Amino acid sequence: MSALLRIEGLTIAPAVDPSRSLVNDVSLTLEAGRTTCIVGESGSGKSLTALSVMGLLPPALQRRAGRIVFQGNDLTAYTQSQLQDVRGKRIGMIFQEPMTSLNPVLNIGFQIGESLTAHLGLTGKPLKDRVRELLAQVGIPPERADSYPDELSGGQRQRVMIAMSIACEPAMLIADEPTTALDVTVQAQILSLLADLKQRMNMGMLFITHDFGVVSDIADDVVVMFRGKVVEMGPVQAILGNPQHPYTRALLDCVPDAEGKKPLKPIDYAWLNEHAA
Amino acid sequence: MSEVILSANGLTKTYRQRSGRFGFGTTLVKALDDVSIALKPGGTLAVVGESGSGKSTLARCLLQLQPLDAGEVLFEGRNLAAMSGAELRSARRHLQMVFQDPFASLNPRMKVGEIVGEGLLIHKLGSVSERRDRVMRMMERVGLSAADTHKYPHEFSGGQRQRIGIARALVLEPRVVVCDEPVSALDVSIQAQILLLLKELQAEMGLSYLFISHDLRVVRHVADDVVVMHRGRIVEQGEVAQLYADPQHEYTRNLLNSIPGHRQMAGASK
Helix, strand or coil: CCCCEEEEEEEEEECCCCCCCCEEEEEEEECCCCEEEEECCCCCCHHHHHHHHCCCCCCCEEEEEEEEEECCEEHHHCCHHHHHHHECCCEEEECCCCCCCCCCCCCHHHHHHHHHHHHHCCCHHHHHHHHHHHHHHCCCCHHHHHCCHHHCCHHHHHHHHHHHHHCCCCCEEEEECCCCCCCHHHHHHHHHHHHHHHHHHCCEEEEEECCHHHHHHHCCEEEEEECCEEEEEEEHHHHHHCCCCHHHHHHHHCCCCCCCCCCCCCCCHHHHHHHHC | CCCCCEEEEEEEEEEEEEECHHHCEEEEEEEEEEEEEEECCCCEEEEECCCCCCHHHHHHHHCCCCCCCEEEEEECCEEHHHCCHHHHHHHHHHEEEECCCCCCCCCCCCCHHHHHHHHHHHCCCCCHHHHHHHHHHHHHHCCCCHHHHHCCHHHCCHHHHHHHHHHHHHCCCCCEEEEECCCCCCCHHHHHHHHHHHHHHHHHHCCEEEEEECCHHHHHHHCCEEEEEECCEEEEEEEHHHHHHCCCCHHHHHHHHCCCCHHHHCCCCC
């Protein structure tokens, strides 16, 4: 059992226009207990790659080719009901918007408990106890289980999302820009919480972001995507310290540093196109 | 008075919030609590803080888009808070704003040329053809083409819309521009382009910026002076390099330590 997740030659295109690939021949691997970051601009295909792992692509998009092997099984051959069993139980997912991904009319205790009932058949007292335990684990007082999402701050809501995603102790966690909507101080708390949980539960984490600061904080490996293709991948020190591809270098050049020493350089797309061709 | 173009003294603003059972009770939230700032001509003053710290309220109160409870705003020595509506309108020609959300701040039913030219029309500057020329020049200056004036906002990407927002603010040749999180809705690659554009325009037109942001890395690049706000109060202010190198207040230190990418530089590996 070497790799937890292996994506091989994944290609995604709109159903109406199969020749226009949005994700083009993407391959990557993720090991248990490690974090792989997918970095790229909007439209680079990073979220689509993550969604296709869960079989959650919108109906207008189709997977044209490629295999997604999770714990030795090819998820692309799974039926919907088999996938239901994987989602939330063996793979957890955290979405970008903590404000919109929670149901406003259900209390958070119920929402965290939902997947426990569905996958593990927990009900009654054991379920309540487990929910309280999960809340404590993500740093929310357990008595807040009866609160509704609008009574919580943005950071707390994101913690609830994390509690939901780790409820069944999945082997892998997919986090799609989990901290983009949050303040820096809250972001730092959430990142260290995720790193801590990953270590404790030996999860593999697929982390999607466009922030290189976040990447350097939490990643073990980095995958850089540009217009649907992987342009560079490797260990985090190598990618950040010694980027090989011109796009990675250009992207790193536009990130302002906290010291203010580095001159900002915008991406020159014309030059990139020339060299990519 | 020559050293400061825009200053605020003792600004206070309180919001009433419904609370308690069925919202029958009210609590008072102090969004601004005795806030004083000074903006130098040609300089950039950044206001940083978390959400809810009062930085956007400060921006709105400075431009008198919201009434103040107490305090005065001096623009070139004149108190904006005491002006009549007509005086204020003419003063606003020199006080413009670039908004945070490039998707919500442009009227979807107006063509881009109309949006950018509306300020000129309101302030009755120039003839029809002069106005058109100025709009065209400004559009080209911010990196859009003359043909774009006939399009609608939805035809543009986020970065291009923010350029339209900048063109709209700068076509009036203002002296002070308040930028409320102008790049936080944009990708890093686009963010750098917009920041550089703002810097170039500042040098060309001699603008003074009040730059509101929660991103301390961006602030480090654009600001000359920084004001740190927390819960409606200014906890620390000073020259940018000094404040980053030697923060005095606990809250500022906490903010600076939260900048992502810091941990690696500190050499601590998880």
